[in-house]
Amino acid sequence: MTDLERDHSEPPDCLSIVSQVTNSTRAGKRERLAGAAVRVLHEQGVEKTTLADIARAADVPVGNVYYYFKTKDQLIEAAIEAHGHHLQTMLDELGRLAEPQDRLKALLRGWIGERDLTAQYGCPTGTLASELDKRDDGLDRAIAKVMGRLLAWVEEQFAAMGRTDAKELAVALFASYQGVALLTNTFRDPDLMATEGARLERWIDSLT
Amino acid sequence: MTDLERDHSEPPDCLSIVSQVTNSTRAGKRERLAGAAVRVLHEQGVEKTTLADIARAADVPVGNVYYYFKTKDQLIEAAIEAHGHHLQTMLDELGRLAEPQDRLKALLRGWIGERDLTAQYGCPTGTLASELDKRDDGLDRAIAKVMGRLLAWVEEQFAAMGRTDAKELAVALFASYQGVALLTNTFRDPDLMATEGARLERWIDSLT
DNA sequence: GTCTATACATAGATAGAC
DNA sequence: GTCTATCTATGTATAGAC
Structure with a gap:
């Protein structure tokens, strides 16, 4: 498991369900943070939203956020990507x-x-x-x-x-x-x- | 001149050109602040704009802003009113x-x-x-x-x-x-x- | 990997000298 | 009325214990 960590910018949860099962607390925290960010940014806007707001919505401790995202901007970028994916899925169905x-x-x-x-x-x-x-x-x-x-x-x-x-x-x-x-x-x-x-x-x- | 200050929420510059002549530095600072705010808020957005930004654009010292507006919100409100006036003038011409x-x-x-x-x-x-x-x-x-x-x-x-x-x-x-x-x-x-x-x-x- | 404590920066607002 | 200095709060980000 340790050999997977060579690239810090590509966190563990990209490898699907496996890690979600092995970890006690339901994993995919990176995705959870990005998903929560989409919702909170929609509701509050970018400037008014703090990392604490997003962490709370994702049920992740504040300080932990920086393990998954180096900066607030990177978290926002991940939220944009997640939102883009969601839209793409919708278009595919249409x-x-x-x-x-x-x-x-x-x-x-x-x-x-x-x-x-x-x-x-x-x-x-x-x-x-x-x-x-x-x-x-x-x-x-x-x-x-x-x-x-x-x-x-x-x-x-x-x-x-x-x-x-x-x-x-x-x-x-x-x-x-x-x-x-x-x-x-x-x-x-x-x-x-x-x-x-x-x-x-x-x-x-x-x-x- | 002192008897005019009973209502602090209704600053001096409302009484037109007179004060603009009597003051050495071209007066109407309240209007200048509101006008500058319209421009800066358009360019930078509300949350990203600081009172220092607006003060600079209006050529007014930062600390002085609070003589004319009790809070940032009141300054923004004045900017909205100024913008509304501008639009109304445009509609009148049309x-x-x-x-x-x-x-x-x-x-x-x-x-x-x-x-x-x-x-x-x-x-x-x-x-x-x-x-x-x-x-x-x-x-x-x-x-x-x-x-x-x-x-x-x-x-x-x-x-x-x-x-x-x-x-x-x-x-x-x-x-x-x-x-x-x-x-x-x-x-x-x-x-x-x-x-x-x-x-x-x-x-x-x-x-x- | 997780979480707490805290450093650091910035912005809104106030006090008070001039 | 004008302006400087400063208080206070908040938010990003980091260090480091566990």
């Missing part, structure tokens, strides 16, 4: 639908389904991007990458619908969602999201 | 245009004209709202009020165009702007804003 317009509408439905959470805390991706863009470290590029993948996926769907202006339509759709998420959050009104979502569904139908 | 659709398109043009600044720092109103919504103090309500006035103005224009779904359209337009501002900022690409702005202008034309 990919099972046959028609591209059905995929887009299913995406919209998913967003609408989260409208109460959005009213409380905004879009997880959007609020993170907004906040990280005010910083000089490279974290703003990390979240931009995640958003870029989402946008590219939307563009692919429009392209599959035979639209030559797929990029422009993708920006329009994604911007509408991001914008209404911001308004929903600012006015604490989930109905805004539901109404605008329905309008966007009709818009997608009108394109075919 | 009101001179005869046709409501021209007013809306002029608003869009104004936003597009700011696309480089938006790519750097995002929409001043939107980024502020996003960040303040993560806080428990009442500042999120203050910025919501400002955004509410803007949204109401847009709705009035659609209503003047004879649309019964003015509210829905206002949310759609404003959300599109806020969303594309976020994308423009995240991807550091002013062209996104220009393209989507042009699309929205065509959309407004199509409504008449």
Whole structure:
């Protein structure tokens, strides 16, 4: 077991279930920290969130955090990656639908389904991007990458619908969602999201 | 002059030009602080901005800030008010245009004209709202009020165009702007804003 | 590997000289 | 009214016992 520790930046929990069984306290602490960070950063924002907040949410002692992450920034980066993975899984599932317009509408439905959470805390991706863009470290590029993948996926769907202006339509759709998420959050009104979502569904139908 | 100080929460500079002439150093420090705060908060965000940053930008000694504002929150609130005033002035000017659709398109043009600044720092109103919504103090309500006035103005224009779904359209337009501002900022690409702005202008034309 | 104690830096806020 | 010095709190990060 000791020979595994040569690379400190690649902690034990990457080797799946095995370590989760061998350790008495349910392991995967690194993943737990990253997962908790996703949630807490969404709720509180980056600057307001302390390492203690994340450690508490992950049920890990504060001082222990630095065994898994050298800095707060690295923990945030891991959270962004975890969030990116989550989004990718979602897109993969939507990919099972046959028609591209059905995929887009299913995406919209998913967003609408989260409208109460959005009213409380905004879009997880959007609020993170907004906040990280005010910083000089490279974290703003990390979240931009995640958003870029989402946008590219939307563009692919429009392209599959035979639209030559797929990029422009993708920006329009994604911007509408991001914008209404911001308004929903600012006015604490989930109905805004539901109404605008329905309008966007009709818009997608009108394109075919 | 001393009898004016009974209410400390209503500082001297509210009484216009007079004090600006009598004081050697060009006065209106309270306004200067609030104005500088608007700019710095837009560039750096609320949490990352220190009172020292604002004081420096306003060319006022740090310790002096507390003569004009009891807390950082009060300074931020003053900045929100100043920003709201600025927006109101802009809307008043747009009101001179005869046709409501021209007013809306002029608003869009104004936003597009700011696309480089938006790519750097995002929409001043939107980024502020996003960040303040993560806080428990009442500042999120203050910025919501400002955004509410803007949204109401847009709705009035659609209503003047004879649309019964003015509210829905206002949310759609404003959300599109806020969303594309976020994308423009995240991807550091002013062209996104220009393209989507042009699309929205065509959309407004199509409504008449 | 885990956890406590603590060093270190920074920012908000206050006291009080001028 | 203006400005400096400083108190106090908090948060990141490290040292080192276990």
